[in-house]
Amino acid sequence: MITCIAIDDDPLFLQSLKAYFWEYEGIELIGTFQNPVNGIMKVVKEKPDVLLLDLEMPYLDGFEALESMDKKPKVIMISAHVNQPSKAKQIQIDKYIRKVQLDKDLLKRTILEIVEAKPIS
Numbered sequence: 001m002i003t004c005i006a007i008d009d010d011p012l013f014l015q016s017l018k019a020y021f022w023e024y025e026g027i028e029l030i031g032t033f034q035n036p037v038n039g040i041m042k043v044v045k046e047k048p049d050v051l052l053l054d055l056e057m058p059y060l061d062g063f064e065a066l067e068s069m070d071k072k073p074k075v076i077m078i079s080a081h082v083n084q085p086s087k088a089k090q091i092q093i094d095k096y097i098r099k100v101q102l103d104k105d106l107l108k109r110t111i112l113e114i115v116e117a118k119p120i121s
Contacts, residue, residue, distance in 0.1 A: 006053075051074070
């Protein structure tokens with residue numbers, strides 16, 4: 001079972017994500033958080049395989065949230081921004097998806113792709 005946690009300040013977007021996960025086999029959404037501080041605490045405690053993370057949020061943006069963690073899961077940054085910020089490569093974002101492009105099939109493919117990716121040695 002692949003486990004995921006989502007952190008996004010938009011409650012409607014989190015509801016959409018929950019609906020996507022109802023249709024997935026072998027992939028489970030174990031938590032959703034509007035508050036990035038609470039979400040990061042849950043990530044540290046639960047150690048999910050994948051973190052779905054918004055870029056712009058109150059209190060902490062997505063990059064600040066990632067910088068606060070010593071050990072990071074695979075990260076899919078989901079944002080309304082048109083282009084992936086250059087900082088995403090420095091902080092090890094596994095995938096960047098624009099919110100307008102996201103649908104249940106793309107999300108599932110992306111999760112499977114980054115979890116099954118072999119590290120480059």
